Amino acid sequence: MLPIGKLSAATGVKVPTIRYYEQIGLLPEPGRSEGNQRLYDRAARDRLAFIRHARDLGFPLEAIRELLSLTDVPTHSCAAADAIARRQLAEVEARIARLDSLRGELQRMISHHKGGTIAECRVIEVLGNHALCQHDHAGETGF
């Protein structure tokens, strides 16, 4: 049985984050010691490692909640898990595409930079005058 600090060290999830996950119902309330300190078993550690890994892959907590609820019924079809992963992949690909175009514009902005004063600065100029850039950046920022 691990106290919260050891669990944190074992999973790489910070202590306040573990308590936060408990607070929002992503982790069940663990047992307590006589002195009221949380004690975690192996199942809790596995669950937290799962959450950590999914977070690292960019899954939002709501998707993780859904994935966890799937694992609670192991005989259920895994089509839903597959769908969540595909959604996440599409999301990641959209972000990459978006960032690629931002990179292009930033690179153009910087490569035109010749020094001098703010009044002649290409960076400031491009930011101030949208017509100077090829980018359409429709609305959502991607961040």
Add this chain to the structure above:
Amino acid sequence: MLPIGKLSAATGVKVPTIRYYEQIGLLPEPGRSEGNQRLYDRAARDRLAFIRHARDLGFPLEAIRELLSLTDVPTHSCAAADAIARRQLAEVEARIARLDSLRGELQRMISHHKGGTIAECRVIEVLGNHALCQHDHAGETGF
């Protein structure tokens, strides 16, 4: 002189967001009508368009604040503006690299998916067992 709704339509920045920018000191307090409604001039519109464009490029508000303070002294060297843009480019490139590796792992996860029950699900399995993935995801999530 534009009321806030017209300014919003002209720049693509939502009304509450404009008021928020004023609140945090990114936009100066505009003049008011007799009935206490905000009225914006051309300078305000240009400044907001600048902010909008920089936000679209992913600059955080603090960087934008700095860029705006640079434009207030047009005779100053633009090296600082260049540095901010380069920092932003580096940030964007780091995010792209990170997302590329996530994409790889998600693709592997999905391509190994064969259907069946949750108990046999590759997606769930990879998420639960870090050893099954090549990805090192060191700590920061990139999101």
Add this chain to the structure above:
DNA sequence: CCTAATTCCTCCAGTGACTATAGGTTCAAG
């Protein structure tokens, strides 16, 4: 066995960049 350092507890506030809601006022069109 005692002390000191560390870890733990709860609660509350803050982050970034908005977004939404409630409840009221002013403006412009018909």
Add this chain to the structure above:
DNA sequence: CTTGAACCTATAGTCACTGGAGGAATTAGG
């Protein structure tokens, strides 16, 4: 002159944490 849209302020909520205050419990060293 009335109606409805647009405006006002203030507050709270979003996501996923992070940090601090102030105090209790545990552990390691002497």
